[in-house]
Amino acid sequence: MVEYAKRMENVKASDIRELLKITDRPGMISFAGGLPAPELFPVERLKDVMVKVLESSGADALQYASTEGYAPLRLKIAERMNSRYGTCLTEDNILITCGSQQGLDFTGKIFLNEEDVVLCESPTYLGAINAFNAYRPRMIEVPTDNDGMLLNELEHILDTADNIKLVYTIPDFQNPSGRSWSQKRRQGFMELMAGRDIPVVEDSPYSELRFDGDMLPSLKSFDKDGNVIYLGTFSKVFCPGMRIGWVAAEKKILEKYVLIKQGADLHSAGITQRNVSMYMDMFDLDEDISMIRSVYKKRRDAMYNAICEEFPKGTRFTYPQGGLFTWVELDGEIDTRDLLAECLEHNVAFVPGESFFPNGGGKNTMRLNYSNMSEDKINEGIKLLGGIIRKKLQ
Amino acid sequence: MVEYAKRMENVKASDIRELLKITDRPGMISFAGGLPAPELFPVERLKDVMVKVLESSGADALQYASTEGYAPLRLKIAERMNSRYGTCLTEDNILITCGSQQGLDFTGKIFLNEEDVVLCESPTYLGAINAFNAYRPRMIEVPTDNDGMLLNELEHILDTADNIKLVYTIPDFQNPSGRSWSQKRRQGFMELMAGRDIPVVEDSPYSELRFDGDMLPSLKSFDKDGNVIYLGTFSKVFCPGMRIGWVAAEKKILEKYVLIKQGADLHSAGITQRNVSMYMDMFDLDEDISMIRSVYKKRRDAMYNAICEEFPKGTRFTYPQGGLFTWVELDGEIDTRDLLAECLEHNVAFVPGESFFPNGGGKNTMRLNYSNMSEDKINEGIKLLGGIIRKKLQ
Numbered sequence: 001m002v003e004y005a006k007r008m009e010n011v012k013a014s015d016i017r018e019l020l021k022i023t024d025r026p027g028m029i030s031f032a033g034g035l036p037a038p039e040l041f042p043v044e045r046l047k048d049v050m051v052k053v054l055e056s057s058g059a060d061a062l063q064y065a066s067t068e069g070y071a072p073l074r075l076k077i078a079e080r081m082n083s084r085y086g087t088c089l090t091e092d093n094i095l096i097t098c099g100s101q102q103g104l105d106f107t108g109k110i111f112l113n114e115e116d117v118v119l120c121e122s123p124t125y126l127g128a129i130n131a132f133n134a135y136r137p138r139m140i141e142v143p144t145d146n147d148g149m150l151l152n153e154l155e156h157i158l159d160t161a162d163n164i165k166l167v168y169t170i171p172d173f174q175n176p177s178g179r180s181w182s183q184k185r186r187q188g189f190m191e192l193m194a195g196r197d198i199p200v201v202e203d204s205p206y207s208e209l210r211f212d213g214d215m216l217p218s219l220k221s222f223d224k225d226g227n228v229i230y231l232g233t234f235s236k237v238f239c240p241g242m243r244i245g246w247v248a249a250e251k252k253i254l255e256k257y258v259l260i261k262q263g264a265d266l267h268s269a270g271i272t273q274r275n276v277s278m279y280m281d282m283f284d285l286d287e288d289i290s291m292i293r294s295v296y297k298k299r300r301d302a303m304y305n306a307i308c309e310e311f312p313k314g315t316r317f318t319y320p321q322g323g324l325f326t327w328v329e330l331d332g333e334i335d336t337r338d339l340l341a342e343c344l345e346h347n348v349a350f351v352p353g354e355s356f357f358p359n360g361g362g363k364n365t366m367r368l369n370y371s372n373m374s375e376d377k378i379n380e381g382i383k384l385l386g387g388i389i390r391k392k393l394q
Numbered sequence: 395m396v397e398y399a400k401r402m403e404n405v406k407a408s409d410i411r412e413l414l415k416i417t418d419r420p421g422m423i424s425f426a427g428g429l430p431a432p433e434l435f436p437v438e439r440l441k442d443v444m445v446k447v448l449e450s451s452g453a454d455a456l457q458y459a460s461t462e463g464y465a466p467l468r469l470k471i472a473e474r475m476n477s478r479y480g481t482c483l484t485e486d487n488i489l490i491t492c493g494s495q496q497g498l499d500f501t502g503k504i505f506l507n508e509e510d511v512v513l514c515e516s517p518t519y520l521g522a523i524n525a526f527n528a529y530r531p532r533m534i535e536v537p538t539d540n541d542g543m544l545l546n547e548l549e550h551i552l553d554t555a556d557n558i559k560l561v562y563t564i565p566d567f568q569n570p571s572g573r574s575w576s577q578k579r580r581q582g583f584m585e586l587m588a589g590r591d592i593p594v595v596e597d598s599p600y601s602e603l604r605f606d607g608d609m610l611p612s613l614k615s616f617d618k619d620g621n622v623i624y625l626g627t628f629s630k631v632f633c634p635g636m637r638i639g640w641v642a643a644e645k646k647i648l649e650k651y652v653l654i655k656q657g658a659d660l661h662s663a664g665i666t667q668r669n670v671s672m673y674m675d676m677f678d679l680d681e682d683i684s685m686i687r688s689v690y691k692k693r694r695d696a697m698y699n700a701i702c703e704e705f706p707k708g709t710r711f712t713y714p715q716g717g718l719f720t721w722v723e724l725d726g727e728i729d730t731r732d733l734l735a736e737c738l739e740h741n742v743a744f745v746p747g748e749s750f751f752p753n754g755g756g757k758n759t760m761r762l763n764y765s766n767m768s769e770d771k772i773n774e775g776i777k778l779l780g781g782i783i784r785k786k787l788q
Contacts, residue, residue, distance in 0.1 A: 038453035050444040059432035062633035098659040239456035241664035265492040270635035
């Protein structure tokens, strides 16, 4: 038997990705994944885009390329961010990554020694927990309410815990909770972090998918110290199969990400970077995003209404103003892992919430995705799910 | 100032990639990179391939996908390896990675604790040194001759050094030396490693690019213990801008790579994986490889003959039987870093050999690439280079 590094003890299969293998089977109504709606992918347009990329870039698109990424795409990303989020970035602040998952892994690699502390929302994104775990940190969960991290709790932890090396946040339509931070909380958070020299990760895959209300400024836009590291991606507003995400950070910090990317995979595929860039030249990505928003909004409504109707009285759940997920807290008697086993037999699936608590807990919670299912299926699936839950509580 | 993890002290910019930024300028004759010849990339054919992928796979090609990779491509890779290298693999032994560089990074992450020992050839591939360095190992260089690692030296190290967790090898047309291991040395090496429970990495990006003689069996084909981890890539036989490589290993070991890939970037782009697979369905990749081989062979000949002609008597250099590089040892007086500075002024570039020795040394060596330059330019560049060297020795 070969011997593995100690860190491998901490590296486990993602529950969600293992679950997705089961929920792939025909007939299953799955609220488990975090998949965008594939019927909205611009398949036909991409044929023209890809041909055009090869016509205009030729062999350059297929050769080794710079680690930082394709410059015109980095420029477009900087400009989009500046116009939407109140940031002040240039292409030199942008590194292209293989989805924002790669940005999470690099963040762990750059900042975390064994036993260092990461602060995160409670619950938080499973993919971030998995990425950070390989660097063997201790994760401290900051209690949250509907408006984001509770600042007095955060302040107490900041003042009392040692070796805090990172604060990990998802301010917009959080995965898994579907909640968003209020403007006031964003400001207060950044004031609290000021002068502490602790990097803040703003993981922001869903921010453009707002259904209700106005877009709020990003944490990065309040970033006077230059310590906010913004992770973006085209996976939810374009298509995930291109694997194009980015890190936006001050140059000094970004340099570290570039070095790590060099050793990790040299650079992201030139061809897919150019596809995304060319798509934005040839078509109006914002129009596509509007379409995605309007479809998801209807699905959010369908799911919300169905839960109101079908789930037992007293169930708590979020009304997400955007994004892909809602979050349900059931009666404390119910363990959603047991519930899932039963639900899979009835061809309906979700993710048990426990996976999103790095230190355990949340046994009565579940994450439900609405972006990947038609309104009819949402109604059918939630009815099924509600029935099973009610029966369990009888 | 934010604080970085200790490992960042070990992570440095790759000399080559930094150098490539300079050698990009017009008029430069660069033997520095390891770039394939872009004029051989099948740009026109890829237009048809990409359209066909979108026609046949549609939105599936653009959605999130399995971490292991696109099954038909994994099957093709296993079958190609079995027919060429005498291995006995199925698709379940294959994980698709973002180039073989990602396989190197994952290898470090899976096997190396701080201060663990990696054995490697001396000199060895800079990209591997960079990838492993992030995990803070100690590298012990095994002396080599024209036939590979010296087995008595290797045996001595295996018997005396503690904490050896990995042996890293490039048996075919090694980067940087251009040398290949003889069949006898391959067998002897695997006999020596038998029963030791130490994983062996066989990094094999160039093995299909043999100009002279017969293809030799891979180390993986002698792998009775199941400890050989083979890293392959389409970068040198197709095009690097797709960033499609793979890890081939026994299932128990491969599982660890899959877990690490999950946390690192979820999966490689579905669209580029399908492009490679579809290309192999629609066209004869082996014919392309024959063409690449015949072009590179001429360039190898041009470079070899020019060096014989233009470099000072007594210079030692390899006659590579395949791959992209030759390796030159100059008179001991010459420091090739100083030489490079002078050469850049005269618009000719190479990589100083020192970068390929993880523990320093090789100041009088250089790596020369011949795949990326026409025969005329090779003649012109080597003449220029030879002139500068001769002048330095006067």
